[in-house]
Amino acid sequence: MKTTTDFKERASGRPTEAQSGAAEWLRNRLGTSPLEEIAAEKTVPRHRHSLWYYFGGMTLFLFSIQVVTGILLLLYYRPSAEEAFESVQFIMTDVSFGWLVRSLHSWSANLMIAVLFVHMFSVFFLKAYRRPRELTWVTGVLLLFISLGFGFSGYLLPWNKLAFFATRVGTEIPRVFPFFGDFMMRFLRGGDEVTGATLTRFFGFHVAILPALTTLILGVHLWLVQCHGMSRPPGPGYENGKTMKFWPNFLLRDIMGWLFALGLLAALAAIFPWELGEKADPFASAPAGIRPEWFFLFSFETLKLLPAHLWFMEGETLGVLAFAVGAAFWLLVPFLDKRAARGLPSRAFTAIGLLVLIYIIVMTAIGFLA
Amino acid sequence: MNSVKQDVRDEMERMNKTTRRSFLDYLLGTSVGAVVVSICYPVLSFLTPPRVAESADLTVVAGKVKDIPPNSGRIFKFGSRAALLVRTPAGEIRAFSATCTHLDCTVQYRDDLRGIWCACHDGHYDLQGRNVSGPPPRPLEQFKVNVRGDEIVVSRG
Structure with missing residues (x-):
């Protein structure tokens, strides 16, 4: 008879005897009731653009894959110029499933940046940064910068030729800034040149400093998302009042997406294992076709296209300064878009966002085809 | 007497019957289990360091x-x-x-x-x-x- 009772209880939505025992035991000790209440009350708006709400969680999921695979790689990786390349080679060829773990780490990193861009632009176009979510946007853009830092520092760690020269170019860029440019370059390189000292330093950034910053800022970001809930976009068509319960309806859909992402990642890692290339040689000339990772391609391509001299300064200096101003503008968007703050449509910012998006796509495409 | 037997048989059949829900629960449970195993197996294998072959001579x-x-x-x-x-x-x-x-x-x-x-x-x-x-x-x-x-x-x- 037990089966039927269980079934009836489950069907009626009441916890079964076994469930309530274990759950109650934990609840009494962990004090999770407030969390359960938050989960029970949390809702997600439903409208024709609800799909975009899933990309934040997807970014978080891919980030957690980075954490797990990154910790695994740490067990075998050696951060020195003499051993880095060989240790990655060892991971790829000798360690059981080493090729899988490293390929997952690389693929998931790239997918995470891609999904992060989708998340950011969807938030931008749906004006979710407007009052009272300005700081959610600011922390989000900071997380984007940190992710790019993760990408840049992680790229060097296998110590291969391509990464070596990409890092020489990348760490040369801050030099164009007046006054503190030289200091920044030396700070990044751990000296005047890209050497083993740079590798060790980048390793420190990649596994200690950036993760610590991420924990802090991601914590604030997620806390703010909890505080303010999901933003319903302004304008007609969105004020329908329809919602979906976060638990279980939204979260289960989230998990379906994560499962799909996991499958995609495994397939990519298995079919296209990440290449290792040739070991870096500081005394060899740069090979042809040198270029950074795809998410830096648009800025790389811009710097390539700028003439040597523009007005009164060097083209490169002007380009880098323009990117710095652009980044600052992007960070401060919620404070500059006064119309969205009042809940009015702000076509100007939509247009700016579109221009930025088109610019990034076109320049990245040129970079790929060049 | 026969109808009572029939009733008991029906009741027993009803209790043993696989319902659609329990079948779906079974499918869901086994797929979740398969996903967990397919993640844990590579991770545990990765954690086991490979033998570095050393020449006998x-x-x-x-x-x-x-x-x-x-x-x-x-x-x-x-x-x-x-x-x-x-x-x-x-x-x-x-x-x-x-x-x-x-x-x-x-x-x-x-x-x-x-x-x-x-x-x-x-x-x-x-x-x-x-x-x-x-x-x-x-x-x-x-x-x-x-x-x-x-x-x-x-x-x-």
Whole structure:
């Protein structure tokens, strides 16, 4: 008879005897009731653009894959110029499933940046940064910068030729800034040149400093998302009042997406294992076709296209300064878009966002085809 | 009487019947289990370090004869591990693995005891590398020693 009772209880939505025992035991000790209440009350708006709400969680999921695979790689990786390349080679060829773990780490990193861009632009176009979510946007853009830092520092760690020269170019860029440019370059390189000292330093950034910053800022970001809930976009068509319960309806859909992402990642890692290339040689000339990772391609391509001299300064200096101003503008968007703050449509910012998006796509495409 | 039997049979069938929900629960449970296993298996395999193949044959120059007086010993690097070069009071040169067979400590030569001694758990070996007292369960592995001119050449295999 037990089966039927269980079934009836489950069907009626009441916890079964076994469930309530274990759950109650934990609840009494962990004090999770407030969390359960938050989960029970949390809702997600439903409208024709609800799909975009899933990309934040997807970014978080891919980030957690980075954490797990990154910790695994740490067990075998050696951060020195003499051993880095060989240790990655060892991971790829000798360690059981080493090729899988490293390929997952690389693929998931790239997918995470891609999904992060989708998340950011969807938030931008749906004006979710407007009052009272300005700081959610600011922390989000900071997380984007940190992710790019993760990408840049992680790229060097296998110590291969391509990464070596990409890092020489990348760490040369801050030099164009007046006054503190030289200091920044030396700070990044751990000296005047890209050497083993740079590798060790980048390793420190990649596994200690950036993760610590991420924990802090991601914590604030997620806390703010909890505080303010999901933003319903302004304008007609969105004020329908329809919602979906976060638990279980939204979260289960989230998990379906994560499962799909996991499958995609495994397939990519298995079919296209990440290449290792040739070991870096500081005394060899740069090979042809040198270029950074795809998410830096648009800025790389811009710097390539700028003439040597523009007005009164060097083209490169002007380009880098323009990117710095652009980044600052992007960070401060919620404070500059006064119309969205009042809940009015702000076509100007939509247009700016579109221009930025088109610019990034076109320049990245040129970079790929060049 | 027959209808009561029929009722009981029906009731028993109803209880044993696989409902659509329990079937879906079963499918969901097994797929979740499969996903968990397909993640845990590679992770656990990754955590197990691969064996680094070491050549069975190894030849190393352990030092010079004049550097090792009778009744003394010294540690030298033999492949990836430490080995012990011993010159007996009689002047004969021998080489052993320096890894204590008890718990992997590195042994040393004791000129006062005229034997090999492990400091970790007071294990004693004689000049043939035989475990003579204390906890070591097996003798030390002995290597071949050749003297070429002034050089002491130790080899295995």
